[in-house]
Amino acid sequence: MNPVLLWFHQLGSPPVFDRFAARWAPWCHGIALAVMAVGLWQAFQVPADYQQGDSFRIFYIHVPSAMLSLSIFAVMAAYSAIALIWRIKLCEILAMACAPIGAAFTVITLVTGSIWGKPMWGTWWDWDPRLTTELILLFLYLGVIGLYNAIDDRRTAARAAGFLAIVGVALLPVIKYSVVWWNSLHQGQTISLFGESKMDASMALPFWLMFVGVQFWFAGSLLVRARADNLRREAGKDWVARLVAQP
Template structure:
């Protein structure tokens, strides 16, 4: 068997995953916080003010990475859920459900910072703009996945039901992404383009990159920590969990 495939196969074992998550979650948290701290410092004190929005634009460095993560985490959750439904891999069920609270947090931050940004720009805290409305629907989908998962006592049945909702909900992601293109919108278009010209001064880009990297590292730490906790709850009563809790071999 290919060594990489064998490693992934072993990682599906609850004790092996517990050791892996315990080791790397702290690195994700630590590196993520360090990189985000540098990103925030650069955003506040290194990046120049915007020619029109002045210093008010700096919330952009929190809003945009959070918005990107709100979509990316939902997509990852749907991928994990699909794998779990097709191949019945319990670890993927756990990882999918661990994504939901983290993604909901990023979505809430996106909406909150968008409202703070929109007040001076649009003159109102909230507008039923296509981008804002679809992002709000995304938050409700996250909450629906979380609620459905906790509404069913059987953990595996709960994960499958909530995972199916995540798979169906992924159809919303392209609507959010292209809402400013498909409809007339108060929300500005894409500032950074991967394939094409960007509408942002190059001196303002580095803090954004730091924040994008930092949020992803922090997400890895949070995902592993939450998945490890759920894995331990599901395996409670097993000999290896008893040994881990007491330090004594059962």
């Protein structure tokens, strides 16, 4: 078997995944904090925007969080699809661990968007297409979390909640292109991962640092939450007992 495929196959073992998560989660969080600290420091060094003044600096928190709120839902749906098709328990665990993290970043997106919108639009909230669809995304995350916790059997609960995640992924392109399809107060795309960005290069570095930082934070948080769920499911197994007995 290909060494990479063999590694992924072994990672599906609960004890192996537990050791992997315990080892790498602190590294992910440590890298995230370091990179985001530099990113935030850089965000205060760049010049003020010629139209928005200093209020634009919340962009460096708002936009990476918004992008991550969408990508986490896509990752959750992908894990859910794999779990439903191939019955891989670890993918169920990872999918359900995504939901609270994604919900948190969606809340950050909505809150920072409101703070940014107040001086720009003169209101904390407007039923703008982008804001409204992002709010619907939060409700979908909460629906996945609620459904997963409403069913006692963990595997049945993960399948039901995973199906909702797969259906809900249809909302993602609506959120992304809402500013194009409808008349919107929300500004258009400023940063592009693969195309030309509209932001001046001198202002882009803090964004990319924050973007990388939140990715590592998500990875670390995913490992922590998945490890906890994995241990709850495996409670009573010998390897968990030995782990608990360690000094």
